[in-house]
Amino acid sequence: MDKIVYKNVSKSFDDLIVLDDFSLNIKKGDSVVIIGGSGTGKSVSLKCLLGLLTPDNGSIKVDEQETVGISSEYRNKINENIGMLFQNGALFDSMTVIENVCFGLKSGKGISDRKSRKIGIECLDKVGLDKSILDKYPSDLSGGMRKRVALARAIATNPEIILFDEPTTGLDPITASTIDNLIVDTVRKMGVTTITVTHDLASVRRIADRVALLYKGKIEWIGTVQEMDETDNPFVKQFINGSSKGPIHWARGNK
Amino acid sequence: MFNIAQNIGSLIIDSVEVIGKMIRFSLISIIGILSRPFYTNIFINQCINIGFFSLPVVGMTTLFAGMVLALQSYAGINPNLASTTIPNLIVLAITRELAPVLGGLMVAGRIGASIAAEIGTMRVTEQIEALETLSTDPIKYLVIPRILAGIITLPILVLIGDIIGILGGYIVSVSKLGLNPASYLNNTIEALSLIGVISGLTKASVFGFITTIMGCYQGYNSSGGAEGVGKATTNAVVWSSIMILIANYIITEMFVGV
Known part of the structure; x- marks a missing residue:
């Protein structure tokens, strides 16, 4: 059964389209990592799930229950089952x-x-x-x-779902690895469903069951870590190789 | 020419939008007061922060306002009428105007800025988002306790300010101007009117609301890192001061009944 379902979610800020027909299904207990450059809407996808941002269009379901356009009381109940690790901790x-x-x-x-x-x-x-x-x-x-x-x-x-927004950003490689291991250990023991947003490939390889590449507001590619290393998809290859040449242009403003 | 018209038009639209957002924010906060949960500990902390810690500022302001008022009124009146006129003038000015307005402006500077900076910092460091993810309504947790503390503690501050301000006038009148202490006190008590004190306390309550809601609104809607928090802090103080002066006129007109 799908724990989380994003269906045709769109979100823009003024003229800037951040999520454009974004769809993603996540199974219970799955650890999905969303990769992509800065400003491609990775964190926005998490904030839409938490109700911190309201999508312009589309649907986000948790346990088959719609979470877009619900009352604040119901939202609080849903959020009781979602934990979030913010990029800078937000302590x-x-x-x-x-x-x-x-x-x-x-x-x-x-x-x-x-x-x-x-x-x-x-x-x-x-x-x-x-x-x-x-x-x-x-x-x-x-x-x-x-x-x-x-x-x-x-x-x-x-919580049944934990969201990680760039959990290793700004940390040295050893601390980053420790945090990744903590995430894997803690989460696996608890059996929770996770979405991690990052552009740290070392972290992806440690955490992910499935990897999704977000580009221009859409999931461009999705697969396992092994499939990511073996794929011929030009978007994935460019991202892994960190090359400036290829189909990906990270310039903001995906109008 | 077209550009000027366009700029004026966009300024008007932006202003209307800000006013609309502010009214909406105020309404959400007021409605939130009526529903659970209520964070009593935070409310008590805010009462101490807004009320108790503002006491020295408000006390000093009203003390010197009363003292200056005694000197100024003595200079402008017939010395034979000083013992009746000065206490009357001081009581009237302090209870109805100076204590609530000066006290309100002082608290706007101290509390409005601190609320905007605190909530603004929480906004730009995602602490407000963190509250929401922890199933806590930030309006109920951050805004409502501050608004209620402002509405309740400012009248108490102003009441104390009334006493200190009148005392300031008494000290100068008796020690510097040589007025008879007993007759001065009698005239002061006679000059005190319930409606005058109530109008001052009503103003204080409204100013408490204005100061806290402006601080919360500006902080809650701040963006753009440290610069954004700085802007929010400045806006909170400037706008709450302006709104206090406007509200002061409206409330005075209501009580004077002209």
């Missing part, structure tokens, strides 16, 4: 690490302070962080630690 800078991790449990799910703290500590442990950082603020942490805390916050509510 609440006025809150401590433990308050950040427990936020969704307390505010979203109404779990008591004591119970949510226990779950929060367990989640931090899963991402390799100990109790010594519980009362630190995000500004006291390194980039890699902030990503880990953000990952702990994303998994704390035990």
